[in-house]
Amino acid sequence: MIDRFNDKLIEEKDSIVMGISGGADSVCLLLNLNELKKESDLTLTAVYVDHGIRGEASEADGRFVEELCKKLEVPFLYEKVDVPAEAQDRGVSVEEAARDLRYEVLLSVARERGCNKLAIAHNADDNAETIIFQVIRGTGIAGLRGMDSEMVRSGIAIIRPLLSVTRSAIEAYLTGIGQEHITDATNLSDDYSRNRIRHRVIPELLNINPKAIEHINDSAAALREMELAEDSAERLYDEASGGRELSVEVLRDHSPSLRRSVIRLWIRDIGKARDVGRVHYEAIDDLIMSPTGKYVDLPAGQQIEKVYDRLRLRDKNVKKASDIEGAATAVPTLKPGEKAEFSMDGWYIRMTLFSGDDARELHRTISFQKNYAKYYDYGKIDGNMVIRHRMDGDYLVISDKGTKKTLARYFVDAKVPRDERDEAWLLCAGSKVILAAGYRGSEDMKVDDRTQDILQVEYWRT
Secondary structure, three states, X not given: OHHHHHOOOOOOOOEEEEEOOOOHHHXXXXXXHHHHHHHHOOEEEXXXXXXXXXXXXXXXXXXXXXXXXXXXXXXXXXXXXXXXXXXXXXXXXXXXXXXHHHHHHHHHHHHHOOOOEEEOOOOHHHHHHHHHXXXXXXXXHHHHHOOOOEEEEOOEEEEOOOOOOOHHHHHHHHHHHOOOOOOOHHHHOOOOHHHHHHHHHHHHHXXXXXXXXXXXXXXXXXXXXXXXXXXXXXXXXXXXXXXXXXXXXXXXXXOHHHHHHXXXXXXXXXXXXXXXXXHHHHHHHHHOOOOOOOEEXXXXXXXXXXXXXXXXXXXOOOOOHXXXXXXXXXXXXXXXXXXXXXXXXXXXXXXXXXXXXXHHHHHHHHHHOOOOEEEEEHHHXXXXXXXXXXXXXXXXEOOOOOOEEEHHHHHHXXXXXXXXXXXXXXXEEOOEEEEEOOOOEOOOOOOOOOXXXXXXXXXXXX
């Protein structure tokens, strides 16, 4: 219980409702929390739920719990429900109705008393039985996780402080201190599915391996940790990903294992993951702390390069500007509704002209369009357009007031690698850069309320 306190499952000044049946597990829970109360200023309330199944025997168990609580000076509540009637009304088994009603009562008490936690006495054997039961039911991977040490329901944290302790250890503890407990007669009957697993299946597993319970729980814990790691990696990937680039700043302060998980997701999504192994992921992770310009070659002709504050994936077989023959590609004059499409060494550009009602509808929804598209007032484009690589004298208009900046200066200020500057595809009118695909465009051709024709430019890497 002290370990659980150190793990923050139980914290100072917690106000805890405990479900106490009088069985070995719940008595162990009550005794341990009561001892911890002296050091941690806990507020405890014990609740006994009579399921309305065993008549006088159940009432006698309730009196046992009440006397024990009185001895320990722990507040006690006796709550009674009619499980058989509820099972019939809800159309569920007696087992399911008992569980649901028990939680409803305990959570209700927690809310009424302003408690922040509800402690349940499930142990490692209970968890193993649950996992086996879930396998039999065919609930899939989720069922193999078993029980969580903590979950939140209706704003109350439900905690299971004994989940890592076996039933035999609990019983040995109570015997060692001379503490009595009661045995619910329904736990001895094989009329219930879980009891048959407890009495028939678990003993056989323990005959095969005395540590079967421990190993089942360890496997469930490993699966829960794996799911948590995957969730964390997905969230970090969403934060760090920028298409063919990953933010080094976002990744740097996280653990190497989490960073490598993000790198795996990245390569899976935008690269060729076949034959990429552990040695590659570790080498890519090393790039995060490396100087700019370092790179790792991957199978299938790909490469990961450290470029300032990001990792960049590129195809090594894509031709560089110096390898491409021919002059600029002319863009034809478009008529309303016409498209012009271009494919250039790893890039695809598509231009569409919208006019009249189509242009007005597009103007209304531009802010909702995807970020791989840009929109220009076609009437503000002065001269014939071409698609080409950079040339001396190229410039961008960086404000709607007409402020200019040379493309060379923009690339330097934006920390664009030198080889990437040469490979960038530009949509130009003369020396004015309308759009540098993947970077930015000029600001003096924006769509406004007077625009009649809108040029939509979509671009992406192929």
